[in-house]
Amino acid sequence: MASKGAIIVVKKEKDTHFLATQGFSKEINPSDLFKDLNKKKEQNLFYINEKNTSINNKIKEDLKKQKIKILIPLFHKQDLLGVFCIGNKFMNQSFTDLDVKIMSIISSHLTKALYNHHLIKELDSKKREISLKLLELETLFDISVAISSVLNVDELSEDVLWRSVGILNASKGMLLIQKKDNLILEPISTFNWDEEKSLISKKLKVFQEIKGNKKGLFLVEKDKTTLQKKLKESNLIITPLQVKNKTLGYMVLCNKETRKGVEEFNSLDLDLLMALSNQAAVAMENAALFKDITKEKNFNESILSSIATGVITINILGEIDSINSAGLKILKKEKEDIIGNHYMYLFEKDEEIIELIIKTETKNEKNKIVNIPFLSVSEETRINFSTSPRVDKDKKIKGSVLAIEDITDVSKIKKTFKRYVSKQVVEKLLEDDAKLNLGGEKREVTVLFSDIRGFTSMSEKMEPEKVVSTLNSYFSLMIDIVFKNNGTLDKIIGDELMIVFGAPTSSKDDTERAVKTAIEMQDKIKTFNKQQIIENEKPIKVGIGINKGLVVSGNIGSKELMDYTVIGDTVNLGARLCSAAGPDEIITSDSVWFETKKTFNYKKLKPIKVKGKRSEVQVYKIQK
Amino acid sequence: MSDFNLEVRKEGEIVVIKTSGYLNNVGGEKISEVCYKEIEDKSKFFLLDLENTKVVNSIGVSILIEIIEKLQDVDGKLGYYNLAPIVEKTFNIMGLTKYSSVFYSENEALEGIL
Numbered sequence: 242m243a244s245k246g247a248i249i250v251v252k253k254e255k256d257t258h259f260l261a262t263q264g265f266s267k268e269i270n271p272s273d274l275f276k277d278l279n280k281k282k283e284q285n286l287f288y289i290n291e292k293n294t295s296i297n298n299k300i301k302e303d304l305k306k307q308k309i310k311i312l313i314p315l316f317h318k319q320d321l322l323g324v325f326c327i328g329n330k331f332m333n334q335s336f337t338d339l340d341v342k343i344m345s346i347i348s349s350h351l352t353k354a355l356y357n358h359h360l361i362k363e364l365d366s367k368k369r370e371i372s373l374k375l376l377e378l379e380t381l382f383d384i385s386v387a388i389s390s391v392l393n394v395d396e397l398s399e400d401v402l403w404r405s406v407g408i409l410n411a412s413k414g415m416l417l418i419q420k421k422d423n424l425i426l427e428p429i430s431t432f433n434w435d436e437e438k439s440l441i442s443k444k445l446k447v448f449q450e451i452k453g454n455k456k457g458l459f460l461v462e463k464d465k466t467t468l469q470k471k472l473k474e475s476n477l478i479i480t481p482l483q484v485k486n487k488t489l490g491y492m493v494l495c496n497k498e499t500r501k502g503v504e505e506f507n508s509l510d511l512d513l514l515m516a517l518s519n520q521a522a523v524a525m526e527n528a529a530l531f532k533d534i535t536k537e538k539n540f541n542e543s544i545l546s547s548i549a550t551g552v553i554t555i556n557i558l559g560e561i562d563s564i565n566s567a568g569l570k571i572l573k574k575e576k577e578d579i580i581g582n583h584y585m586y587l588f589e590k591d592e593e594i595i596e597l598i599i600k601t602e603t604k605n606e607k608n609k610i611v612n613i614p615f616l617s618v619s620e621e622t623r624i625n626f627s628t629s630p631r632v633d634k635d636k637k638i639k640g641s642v643l644a645i646e647d648i649t650d651v652s653k654i655k656k657t658f659k660r661y662v663s664k665q666v667v668e669k670l671l672e673d674d675a676k677l678n679l680g681g682e683k684r685e686v687t688v689l690f691s692d693i694r695g696f697t698s699m700s701e702k703m704e705p706e707k708v709v710s711t712l713n714s715y716f717s718l719m720i721d722i723v724f725k726n727n728g729t730l731d732k733i734i735g736d737e738l739m740i741v742f743g744a745p746t747s748s749k750d751d752t753e754r755a756v757k758t759a760i761e762m763q764d765k766i767k768t769f770n771k772q773q774i775i776e777n778e779k780p781i782k783v784g785i786g787i788n789k790g791l792v793v794s795g796n797i798g799s800k801e802l803m804d805y806t807v808i809g810d811t812v813n814l815g816a817r818l819c820s821a822a823g824p825d826e827i828i829t830s831d832s833v834w835f836e837t838k839k840t841f842n843y844k845k846l847k848p849i850k851v852k853g854k855r856s857e858v859q860v861y862k863i864q865k
Numbered sequence: 866m867s868d869f870n871l872e873v874r875k876e877g878e879i880v881v882i883k884t885s886g887y888l889n890n891v892g893g894e895k896i897s898e899v900c901y902k903e904i905e906d907k908s909k910f911f912l913l914d915l916e917n918t919k920v921v922n923s924i925g926v927s928i929l930i931e932i933i934e935k936l937q938d939v940d941g942k943l944g945y946y947n948l949a950p951i952v953e954k955t956f957n958i959m960g961l962t963k964y965s966s967v968f969y970s971e972n973e974a975l976e977g978i979l
Contacts, residue, residue: 368960373923376958383951403920404951410922412889432920433868433887498890498924 260323311336313344315352322355377513380404384520394528398430401521402492406432408517409478409510411494412503416482416521418490419443426490434495441471451481452488457515459506478506480514482522489525492518551645554631557638559583559602571647573618584643590616594626601628601641612648622649681795686743687755687787687833688812689728690819691719691762693736694782707778712736715781718765726758731806737819741807744794752789752836759785759827760841760863766825782825786818789832810853817851818860827863834861873899876975879910885917888952892918893928900932900943909941910978914971916947926959933964942966946974 304312304326313325325348330336336344384401398416406414413433417426426441426448428434442448447468451457457480460469469475474495482489492514496503542565545552551568555561564572564579572579572587579587588594594617597608609627614620625646631639693699693715700708716733723730723740727748732739740758742751762785770780790811814830822828834843842864848857869886880903886892900911911932915921933943946968948956956962968974 372959376923376955379954379958383954406887407920407922407951407955410889410924412887412891498922500890500924500927 311344313348315348315355317352317356317359322352322359325351377408380408381516381520384517384524394525394532395429397524397528398521401517401524402430402432405492405514405517405521406494409494409506409514410498411478412496412498414492414494416490416492417441418482419488429490441468445471447479448491451479451491455481455483455488457481457492457511457518459508459511461505476503476505478510478514480511480518482518482525484522484526487526489522492521549646551643551647553579553584553643553645554640555584555598555643556640559585559598559640561587562640568645571615571618571622571624571645588617597626598628598641598643601630605630605638615645615647622647624648681793683791684744684747684794685790686741686747686792686794686807686811687752687789688731688792688807688815689738689740689742689755689759689785689787690816691738691740691759691783691785692819694784694824696736696781699779699781711773711778711781715766715769718769719762722758722761722765726754726761728754728758739812739816741794744792744807752787752833753840755787755789756827756829756833756837756841756863759787760865763825763827784819784822784824785827786815786820786822786829787827787833788812788815788818788830789836790814790830813853814851814858817853817858821849821851821860829861829863831859831861869895871895871899875908876912878908879912879975879978880908881912881914881975883914883916888915888918888921888925890922890924890928893925897928897932901935904935904939904941909936909939911936911941911943912968912974912978913943913945914947915945915949915952918952919949921952921955923959926955926961929961929965930959933961937964942978944968944974944978946971 308328309326310329311327313327314321315323315325325344327344330340383404398418402414402416405411413431415428415431415434418429419426424442424444426443445466445468447458447460447466457478459478460466460476462475468479469477472493472495476496478494478497480492482491494506494514497506497510545565545567548565549567551571552563552565553561553568554563560581560583561579562581564576569576569579584598585595588598591613593610593613594615597610600606601608607627607629609625611625612623613626615622615624615626625648627644629642629644631642633639703711715736716738719738720730723738727742729741729744730738731741740755742755742758763783766781766783773780788811790809792807792809792811794807818828818830828846829837829843834845843861844864846860846862848859850857869884869888869892871885872883874881874883880900882896882899884892884896888896896913903911929943935941936943942965944966945956948967953967956967966974966977968977
């Protein structure tokens with residue numbers, strides 16, 4: 242039956258408060274009281290009187306003023322959990338032994354209750370700490386998962402930064418990337434930070450120190466570094482994004498938040514952010530490598546898809562594991578029908594090809610065969626085929642690479658043109674398709690006509706076989722000269738030859754080569770005639786006419802019979818000049834003379850009247 | 866992502882708060898300010914649309930816990946929807962989801978919170 246009382250508890254170290262009061266004015270400073278009691282560590286009941294020396298006099302006076310009669314420290318083992326205070330008994334009666342016993346029992350219960358309360362609070366606090374640790378671990382785990390799943394550098398850096406800001410209770414953050422030959426650190430990702438204000442040099446002392454030590458640091462207000470001034474922030478934590486000896490960049494977080502405001506980062510925060518940064522650096526390096534590899538792969542694929550040569554790779558077991566689009570086109574197959582199949586299945590009709598691949602597989606050497614039929618596709622298809630061993634970086638055989646060049650069209654062109662033009666002209670045409678305009682075009686050419694004088698009457702006296710053999714020998718010699726000078730054999734009409742210079746391909750010296758061809762032809766006929774005389778055959782005399790001018794060239798004819806030729810007035814005049822030329826003579830037009838007068842000797846002849854021309858035509862004769 | 870903004874609307878007796886930005890000390894305080902005022906005005910059911918909040922820290926979480934405690938005193942409830950995976954994971958680990966509800970759509974949330 243006391244007049245007043247209080248239970249004062251310790252909340253945290255030095256943090257005390259009144260749990261319950263009755264008639265107590267709370268003027269006592271519990272901290273001072275607890276300090277005194279803690280020195281003694283006595284769980285005794287104290288009477289507040291002069292005999293008690295456990296409490297200093299000032300507190301004792303305060304307690305007296307409050308009319309506190311008894312004070313019981315609530316110790317659990319060595320820990321002071323609180324204090325139980327009791328005032329005077331009603332009517333100032335003395336406390337009896339029974340009172341003291343009751344108070345002792347109450348104190349004991351109170352101690353247990355306070356201890357349980359204390360344990361629960363501590364448990365809650367520990368639980369929260371464990372949750373935070375778990376969150377940290379989960380974040381680290383998530384980032385390590387991201388290493389293998391996120392391969393986009395931007396996405397990854399944003400993810401890492403956001404998680405780091407959250408887990409460290411920072412107010413903002415940014416990821417800075419260090420680029421070669423760039424003094425400024427580039428913010429690859431920011432959170433709550435104005436990117437435009439983040440112009441930061443990598444030469445700042447802070448970054449140099451971090452790079453040198455390969456370890457992060459935290460800055461507090463007193464540090465006053467340039468970085469702090471630049472960012473206008475006092476509390477910073479910075480860690481390197483480090484992969485072995487390479488510093489990819491830095492993670493910068495700012496202001497550690499608490500309910501009471503911003504506080505300084507500490508070494509535990511640094512350890513955690515270092516762990517996050519190390520994980521992030523590996524993930525970012527992986528993502529960057531993947532980006533490079535993808536770029537290279539796309540580049541290689543674009544090359545392979547753009548080249549006309551079919552490229553097939555086969556593995557060590559002989560199975561096809563890749564083919565480019567040109568390969569599919571040549572083989573006339575779908576990718577699904579090829580990938581995974583053995584090459585013997587693919588080339589089952591082409592023994593020569595299979596033998597070549599086996600040779601490469603067994604002897605580890607490059608092989609090539611040209612212009613072979615490709616029966617696996619069709620009898621008409623012709624290809625060049627080459628094989629090379631496929632080796633890895635350790636020079637171990639991993640299979641073979643096959644290259645197929647479809648030359649079907651080339652063969653057709655060669656077949657078509659080799660009758661008309663020299664091999665060199667065919668090759669030149671094939672080198673550049675643009676030169677091969679067979680659809681019809683206007684172009685300037687030089688035409689050469691040659692005709693054996695009096696051959697018709699001569700042939701009437703000869704055996705037909707002899708006529709043919711004589712003509713064949715003559716044409717063979719003439720065409721050799723034409724081809725040697727890159728002329729195009731346009732037509733053979735009886736004993737007449739029509740040669741074109743400047744179609745289907747043209748060059749600057751077309752006219753000069755035409756005149757040269759004519760001279761060489763006349764020279765060769767002299768040799769031919771010597772042989773004719775030896776064989777008791779009549780010598781032949783040839784007249785040649787050359788003209789230069791515009792013609793229409795192209796494949797002209799019907800669907801059934803189409804020839805590459807030239808037509809126009811230029812051609813007609815060339816033929817007339819040939820008619821006008823005497824035996825052994827080379828007659829040219831004005832245009833031919835004008836272009837080649839410095840190279841050859843000409844004699845100006847009287848203008849002649851030609852069929853189809855109103856006015857006379859000025860002609861020239863080549864002088865030997 | 867910067868600043869923290871709130872849009873508050875009422876769906877019947879439910880207060881829907883759409884957040885935008887970092888749910889930290891500042892963000893948490895702004896939410897609690899709205900919630901406490903609405904609790905005073907006898908509102909009991911609160912939903913947070915966290916679609917535009919991609920990051921939350923432990924201070925933000927502890928403020929949400931305080932709001933939940935206040936709501937428990939008045940038999941109220943707090944729920945969330947449109948949570949980013951990181952946010953949901955944080956709520957789970959910090960024990961928030963034991964005392965409040967996570968929904969996966971607004972409709973589900975509006976039905977489930979009552």
